[in-house]
Amino acid sequence: xxxxxxxxxxxxxxxxxxxxxxxxxxxxxxxxxxxxxxxxxxxxxxxxxxxxxxxxxxxxxxxxxxxxxxxxxxxxxxxxxxxxxxxxxxxxxxxxxxxxxxxxxxxxxxxxxxxxxxxxxxxxxxxxxxxxxxxxxxxxxxxxxxxxxxxxxxxxxxxxxxxxxxxxxxxxxxxxxxxxxxxxxxxxxxxxxxxxxxxxxxxxxxxxxxxxxxxxxxxxxxxxxxxxxxxxxxxxx
Numbered sequence: 234x235x236x237x238x239x240x241x242x243x244x245x246x247x248x249x250x251x252x253x254x255x256x257x258x259x260x261x262x263x264x265x266x267x268x269x270x271x272x273x274x275x276x277x278x279x280x281x282x283x284x285x286x287x288x289x290x291x292x293x294x295x296x297x298x299x300x301x302x303x304x305x306x307x308x309x310x311x312x313x314x315x316x317x318x319x320x321x322x323x324x325x326x327x328x329x330x331x332x333x334x335x336x337x338x339x340x341x342x343x344x345x346x347x348x349x350x351x352x353x354x355x356x357x358x359x360x361x362x363x364x365x366x367x368x369x370x371x372x373x374x375x376x377x378x379x380x381x382x383x384x385x386x387x388x389x390x391x392x393x394x395x396x397x398x399x400x401x402x403x404x405x406x407x408x409x410x411x412x413x414x415x416x417x418x419x420x421x422x423x424x425x426x427x428x429x430x431x432x433x434x435x436x437x438x439x440x441x442x443x444x445x446x447x448x449x450x451x452x453x454x455x456x457x458x459x460x461x462x463x464x465x466x467x468x469x470x
Contacts, residue, residue, distance in 0.1 A: 239464045241427075242396065243404040243453075244268075244414055251457045258465045262457070263400075266392055267413040270298040270363065272305070273388045279306055281384060286311040291358045293317065293349070295342045295370065299361040300325040302386040316349050316358070318342065320452025340450045341430050346373035355379060364388045365409055367432060393417040401464065402427060404456050408436040415440040427460045 241255070243264040252262045274282070285292075286307055294300050294317040307329070315330060317323050319338040326335060336352070339345035346369065349355055357380040360371060364385050371381045391413035402425045405411050411433060419441075426445040428434040434447045446463060448455045 239401045240398070241402040241404060241460055241464075242398075242400045243457075244410045245404075245406055245453075247453055247457065251454060255457060255461055258461055260461060260464050262404075263398070265394060265396070267394070267410045268407070269390050269392050271388050271390060272302045272386065273364065274302060274306060274386055278384060278386065282306045282386075283308070285359060289313070291316065291336075291349075291355050293345070293358045293360045293370065294322055294326060294362075295345065295366070296363060296387075297321045297325045298363060298387050300329075303361050304329055306386075316345055318345060318451050320450060320455065322451065341432075342367055342370040343373065346370045349374060349379065350377050357382065359384060361386055367408075369432075391416065400424060402460055404453075404460065405429070405433055405437055406453065406456065408433055411436040411440065425463065427456055427463075429456055 237259065239260045241260060241262045243262050244267045246264045246266055247262065255262050282303060286309055289312045292313040292315050294315065300322060310329060313334060315326060315335045316337050317326055317335065319340060323335060323338050337348040339348050349358060358374065359382045361384050371383060374381050389409045391409065393413045393416045395417045405426060405428045420443060422443055424443055426437050426443050428437055428445050429448050429451055431447065434445050437445050446459060448459050
């Protein structure tokens with residue numbers, strides 16, 4: 234599909250390099266934050282994280298926000314084996330840990346649970362997450378005999394706003410962002426939706442009948458690339 238002054242709304246703020254990359258294809262991205270992630274680490278939770286930082290636990294992360302909060306609470310580099318989703322979450326973890334500490338990555342929480350289960354010696358994991366986390370990973374692990382110590386380190390709150398500009402596409406990154414957006418907006422059927430993961434896509438489809446293009450891998454770069462590929466200008470011969 235040829236691009237001619239294509240305008241896209243991102244429902245969270247993006248790395249400026251991605252915005253500039255899209256602009257080179259005449260695709261202009263506006264960004265508005267429809268959710269806010271707020272650290273939630275009371276003294277009791279901080280004490281638990283401090284104690285765990287000295288133990289050889291199996292730690293699980295499916296969100297960069299959880300990584301950032303836990304990082305701020307650490308006074309040392311823990312001797313952890315880590316399972317995480319890829320993209321920004323893994324990149325953030327590698328700012329703390331050496332590569333060998335990351336045992337496996339996956340594109341989503343469900344796939345990550347399956348990779349954990351392949352390691353039959355793992356009987357318990359510590360899952361650092363937000364209060365609105367999905368059930369897929371803990372339910373799968375518990376159903377297969379793996380104990381889950383869940384440590385909530387942040388909360389997600391909606392920051393809805395009404396959009397008046399017309400867009401060709403909208404980028405969604407999480408179910409929470411979808412709920413927040415549609416709490417104050419409706420969209421014409423011609424707008425193309427770009428979404429990360431099947432759960433976010435299912436949430437979009439509960440609100441509208443627009444075409445949805447789903448990125449199976451996490452990370453804003455993957456989603457922006459998907460939109461660029463859809464709208465980009467044809468190569469001139």
